[in-house]
Amino acid sequence: MRSQLSEIKELLKAFWEEVGKAILSLPPGGVVTYGDIARSLGDVSAARALPGVLEEIKRFGDPFTGKPLPLPTHRVVRSDGTVRDEQIELLKREGVEVREGRVDLKRHSTSIPRMRPVLNELKGLQRDIDRGGEEEVKFDSVLAVDVAYRERNARVCGVLFEKGGVELTFHHPPLFPYIPGYLFFREGVLIVMALREWGVSPSLILLDGHGLLHPRRAGLATHLGYFTQTPSIGVAKSLLTGKVKGVEEISPVYLDGEHLGWAVRKRVVAGRGEKHLYISPGWGVGVDDSLKIYLKVAKIAGGEPVEMAHRCTKRWR
DNA sequence: GCGACAG
DNA sequence: ATCTTGTCGC
Incomplete structure (x- = not known):
């Protein structure tokens, strides 16, 4: 269905x-x-x-x-x-x-x-959502997106890495409140609208939020990939659910005994800031590949792609 | 009384 | 996330 x-x-x-x-x-x-x-x-x-x-x-x-x-x-x-x-x-x-x-x-x-x-x-x-198969992921047009809010409006920013980073923006009022576990319905719907407006078809989408690492195994990244039929990966700054197993630089995250994602330790920033990024498959990507692909994209982009999109949302005046 | 469930 | 306050459940 x-x-x-x-x-x-x-x-x-x-x-x-x-x-x-x-x-x-x-x-x-x-x-x-x-x-x-x-x-x-x-x-x-x-x-x-x-x-x-x-x-x-x-x-x-x-x-x-x-x-x-x-x-x-x-x-x-x-x-x-x-x-x-x-x-x-x-x-x-x-x-x-x-x-x-x-x-x-x-x-x-x-x-x-x-x-x-x-x-x-x-x-x-x-x-019930379809989570896609394990697709061959291309790296030729990776899109990182993030959303910021102000009063009753939202700004969606996309950074498209094909040659350099092309920035795209879209503004629209959110149609749903923030409720933990329902982020797609607030933020993702706006992102789908933005992608349609921009007319882009990226080969991979990275977003600020979880994918499989979700109480119903279907976070923001899962829905986004599904609605655009594009491989996607969730890159969250904090955990919604699940538990990190281990203290390595990169450790698996489990939920109900299932390995659903990864905690990647971030470089320590002057005694402040988040400790980890949490990586999990969105759509069309497996658990192991989500990590491999994320690390490869971060290397190619020369930084954290989602953070670049985040900075774009902050340039809103 | 205190910690908490993405953004 | 934004605002810099308030809400629920343990």
């Missing part, structure tokens, strides 16, 4: 709609928690992203409609019942008792409406 980018965009649109509808349905005098909403969407780990999501819908509108929607966000509280100062008066006015900045959830909780489990659906796409 092949999923299309348009199908993904529909799911992302549904995410905002479902959240908006759910909050609108909360009755005066009742409260729910961020975790309740997240679970109803299919993944409690989205709880941390929800305050920002609610605020965005309320103040600016979701990225698809751009139309501010007045939401009773004061009816959403933390899982321990504590609330922000600005919620207190609004809740009291509705008959909800707030003592020492806290609501008694046993007394005031209301039920969550049925929501489309959008996050479960996204997880399903991740589990």
